[in-house]
Amino acid sequence: MTRRTRRKLADVARYTILGLWLVVVLFPLFWSVMTSLKPPYEWFTWPPTWIPNPFTLNNYRVAWFGELLDTQYVQSASIQTPFHALVNSLFIAGVSTALSVALGLLLAYGASRYGILSERALFRFLMLRMIPPIVVAVPILLYYATLGLLDSYVGLIVIYVVSTLPYSLWMTKSFIDEVPIEVEQAAELFGASRLRTLWEVVLPLIRSGVVATFLFILILTWSEYLMAVTLSATKISTLPVQLSKYEGATEGRLYGWQQAMSIGVTLPLIAIGYAIHRHLVRGFSFGMLKR
Amino acid sequence: MARGQGRRYKWTILPVVAVPVLFLAAPIIFFQIYFSLHQWTAYLGDWWEAEFVGLENFADVLGDERFHWSLVRSLIFAGASTVLCLLIGFTLAYLMREPFRGRGLFYLLFITPMLIVPIAIGYNFEMLLVEKGPLNQMLGWITGQEIRVSWFAQPIPAFLSIIFIEVWNWTPFVFILMLAGLSGMPREPIEAARVLGASPLQIFFQIQLPLLRPVIVLALILRFLEALGEYPKVWALTRGGPGSYTETMPVYLYITSWQHFNISKAAAMSYLVLIIVAAIVYLCIRILLREKRALEALYRPSS
Numbered sequence: 277m278t279r280r281t282r283r284k285l286a287d288v289a290r291y292t293i294l295g296l297w298l299v300v301v302l303f304p305l306f307w308s309v310m311t312s313l314k315p316p317y318e319w320f321t322w323p324p325t326w327i328p329n330p331f332t333l334n335n336y337r338v339a340w341f342g343e344l345l346d347t348q349y350v351q352s353a354s355i356q357t358p359f360h361a362l363v364n365s366l367f368i369a370g371v372s373t374a375l376s377v378a379l380g381l382l383l384a385y386g387a388s389r390y391g392i393l394s395e396r397a398l399f400r401f402l403m404l405r406m407i408p409p410i411v412v413a414v415p416i417l418l419y420y421a422t423l424g425l426l427d428s429y430v431g432l433i434v435i436y437v438v439s440t441l442p443y444s445l446w447m448t449k450s451f452i453d454e455v456p457i458e459v460e461q462a463a464e465l466f467g468a469s470r471l472r473t474l475w476e477v478v479l480p481l482i483r484s485g486v487v488a489t490f491l492f493i494l495i496l497t498w499s500e501y502l503m504a505v506t507l508s509a510t511k512i513s514t515l516p517v518q519l520s521k522y523e524g525a526t527e528g529r530l531y532g533w534q535q536a537m538s539i540g541v542t543l544p545l546i547a548i549g550y551a552i553h554r555h556l557v558r559g560f561s562f563g564m565l566k567r
Numbered sequence: 568m569a570r571g572q573g574r575r576y577k578w579t580i581l582p583v584v585a586v587p588v589l590f591l592a593a594p595i596i597f598f599q600i601y602f603s604l605h606q607w608t609a610y611l612g613d614w615w616e617a618e619f620v621g622l623e624n625f626a627d628v629l630g631d632e633r634f635h636w637s638l639v640r641s642l643i644f645a646g647a648s649t650v651l652c653l654l655i656g657f658t659l660a661y662l663m664r665e666p667f668r669g670r671g672l673f674y675l676l677f678i679t680p681m682l683i684v685p686i687a688i689g690y691n692f693e694m695l696l697v698e699k700g701p702l703n704q705m706l707g708w709i710t711g712q713e714i715r716v717s718w719f720a721q722p723i724p725a726f727l728s729i730i731f732i733e734v735w736n737w738t739p740f741v742f743i744l745m746l747a748g749l750s751g752m753p754r755e756p757i758e759a760a761r762v763l764g765a766s767p768l769q770i771f772f773q774i775q776l777p778l779l780r781p782v783i784v785l786a787l788i789l790r791f792l793e794a795l796g797e798y799p800k801v802w803a804l805t806r807g808g809p810g811s812y813t814e815t816m817p818v819y820l821y822i823t824s825w826q827h828f829n830i831s832k833a834a835a836m837s838y839l840v841l842i843i844v845a846a847i848v849y850l851c852i853r854i855l856l857r858e859k860r861a862l863e864a865l866y867r868p869s870s
Contacts, residue, residue, distance in 0.1 A: 290662045294673055297659060300735065301680055307701060308691045322699040383583060390576040395859075397580075399852045406848045408796025410817040411837045414824050415598040418614065438587055499684035501799040516686050520803070531694055538687035549682035550675055557747045560681075560740050561785060564859055565747050 312336070312535035319531040335536035339522075358537070361518040365541075368429060368504075368514060369497040372436035376497075377490050379437065380444025385474055387445070388452040389460070398446070402562060405442045413506045420507060427509040435507070436497045443496065443562060444489055447555075450563035451485030452478065488555035491548045498545060515541045599841070602834035617831075624835035633811060634836060637819035638843075640726075644815050645794035648733035652790055653783070655734065656741025664749040674746075681739040689803025692732050693719075696804075719805050722812035729801050729813050733794055741786045748782030749775070781862040788851045795844065816840060 311319065312335050314328040337343045340358050386392040393401075416435065417426070425431035455478055463477045479486065501516040508517060519541060522534035549556065557565050603624050607617035628634055659677060663670055680688070695702050696718040707714040718724045752775065760770050798817040801807070807814035807822060814822070820840070824833035 287667075290667070294659065294662060297655065298673065298676060301676060303701075304688075304691050304695055304735070305679065307695055308687075311694060320699060323704050324699060324701050326701070379583070383580070386576065386579060390579075392576050392580045396856065399856050402852060402855075403845070403848050406792045406796075406851070407841065407844055408798075408817055410796060410798050410820050411841045411844065412595055412599075414820075414830060414833050414837055415595040415602070418598045418602065418830070419594045422614075434591070438591060495682065499686075501684075501686045516684055516799075519684070519690070520686055529690065529693065534690055535694075538684065538690060542683045542687055545682045545684065546679060549678060553675060553678060556678060557743045561744055561789065564785060564855075564862065565744060565782065566751075 308535050308539060311531050312539050314532055316532060335532035336540070339533045339536040340540060358518060361513055361515050364512050365498060365515040368432055368436065368512065369494055371429075372433040372440070372497050373490055373493045375433070376437045376440045376444045376493055377448070377486065380441055380489070381448045381486065382474075383441075383445050384449035384452050385478065388449050389457070398449075401442045401445060405439060405562075409439070409502050413502060416503075417506055426507060427511045429512055432504065432507050432512060435503050436500065439503075440493045440496055443559060444493055446563035447489045447492065447558050448482070448486065448563075450558055450566060451482040451489075455481050485555070488552040489559070491552050492555065492559035495545050495548060499541075599834050599838050602831050603838050605831060607831050608828050620831075624831050625839070627832055628836045628839060633814070633819060636811070637814050637816045638840075640814065641795055641816040644726075644730060644733070644797070645791050648730050648737070648794050649787055649790045651730070651734045652738045652741045653787060655738045656786070657745050657783075659738075659742050660745035660749055663746060677742055678739045680736050683736075685736065685799040686803050688732060688736055689800040692728070692735075692800075693804050696728055720809050722809060725805055725809055725813050729804060729815075732800050732804055733797060736800065737790060737793070741790060744782055744786045745779070748779050752778055781858040784854060784858045785862070788855055792844075792848060792851060795847075 310326065310328055313331050313333070314325065315330065315332050315334070318325045318328060342358055383393070387398060420426045420428075420431050423431075459481070460473050460477055463473045468476065499516060500514075501520070504512075504514045505517045505520065508514070515537075519534065519537050522530045522537060552559075602614070602617075604619060604621060605614075605617035606620045606623070607614050663673060683691075694700060698715055698717045702718070703714045703716055706716070716724060718728050756774050756778075757770055760774055765773070796817055797815070798821065801813060801815055801818055802821065805813045807818040811819070820833060820836055823829050823836060
């Protein structure tokens with residue numbers, strides 16, 4: 277076998293394996309998109325329809341604008357105003373992410389420059405995230421019920437800030453560690469205060485890193501389900517909670533509406549993920565691994 | 568402001584630690600202990616008037632076979648999905664470690680599953696696996712017969728499907744970690760070995776794999792711990808069914824509190840689980856700390 281044919285064979289093998297996994301990855305997504313475009317009578321047919329006939333955007337109208345078009349299914353799901361959930365999701369995810377990143381940035385700066393957290397202590401922070409949320413869900417619910425914080429924005433935001441803090445701390449720290457300390461010493465020589473040094477010297481240098489951290493944490497808070505469903509009644513229900521409501525009691529799941537909803541909830545995250553794909557490694561490995 | 572003089576500023580961390588501990592962690596632990604020692608369900612009156620029952624709830628949980636099985640299931644679920652994620656993620660990363668046509672596109676498409684809202688993944692897969700779903704249809708094409716497996720009505724297919732959904736969701740995580748590890752690897756030792764006449768297999772097992780060890784350990788630990796606590800996908804997909812064959816620890820905990828409304832038992836259970844998981848996490852963090860130092864040593868020469 278010559279070198280060239282061997283190379284070609286290796287190429288074929290590579291594309292075959294990657295292609296196979298690609299099909300596994302893409303098929304569920306394809307199915308989800310197609311289902312979201314199917315009219316109701318095609319949701320449960322056998323054999324299942326692959327390509328909707330005709331294509332319809334009605335599911336999106338129902339899921340996102342609350343228009344009740346297919347009256348036969350209306351009774352089975354309590355349609356709430358989706359915009360209410362959208363605004364909730366935007367607000368809760370936005371505020372808690374901003375707070376988490378701000379707090380994480382300050383802590384990370386302290387840890388990186390002043391060693392206020394030893395490496396061991398930094399790792400202890402990870403414990404916050406690694407305890408399964410379900411374990412603390414019941415006590416949190418009871419505690420909040422006592423305080424009157426159930427179904428309140430503050431309650432959910434606090435939980436999100438605390439549970440994402442390890443991510444923002446580790447991720448911002450990995451960016452700050454890359455800034456040469458000499459830059460700050462120069463600023464200090466000119467008499468800048470520490471906060472000002474952080475704000476005017478360090479922050480501009482790591483701006484894209486902070487943005488990436490913000491977007492990364494937004495992915496986590498936006499898609500969180502368990503705490504949102506536990507701590508919300510109606511006032512603060514978020515999009516993932518809303519999504520779980522599309523289950524008719526008798527007909528099974530309202531596939532079309534559900535998929536129209538879930539695509540709307542997911543698309544922004546995919547866009548964000550693609551935009552910061554270079555930094556995803558840092559995020560998911562708590563900033564322990566760079567790329 | 569050298570990195571060494573940290574001790575002087577150590578106290579500044581205090582408020583950031585003290586506030587969450589005092590106002591979040593302490594009350595949570597208190598409620599957990601209080602309710603596990605008292606008998607209270609959501610039907611009863613005010614919780615502070617609940618009856619004191621001592622360790623009865625703990626005894627109840629410890630003697631509950633359903634709880635034991637849910638723990639075993641969680642461990643199998645987490646273990647199996649972690650190993651599969653690692654195998655697939657590593658294979659993909661290994662094939663993509665060097666540039667080729669379409670690499671960027673493959674990368675973006677491969678990371679997509681981990682960007683999707685977990686509960687949406689659960690519903691999506693439910694749709695694929697139902698009796699009248701496309702999976703059975705495709706199996707029918709392959710075998711040439713009419714296939715109507717109800718994946719959620721039989722124990723083993725149902726359990727396999729929750730493992731698969733976890734693998735589908737999180738293989739990208741292992742993949743990006745492995746790819747980062749493989750492409751950040753110092754080239755000199757590999758080149759040297761090649762010059763000395765080592766075979767590709769030897770290079771793989773004696774140089775690349777050992778160098779990659781910290782990354783592998785990191786991926787294994789993070790993945791395993793996350794899978795132990797996995798709830799939304801399994802809930803959306805099977806609700807623990809059929810019977811309780813896919814009832815992992817988080818699902819059983821959820822059912823105890825929100826379907827049986829047995830808050831006291833759930834508190835005792837979550838307390839026990841907290842202790843078990845905390846022990847596992849503590850152990851993992853010690854390992855992580857060691858591996859992180861190895862990782863830093865690995866990256867220093869290459870950058």
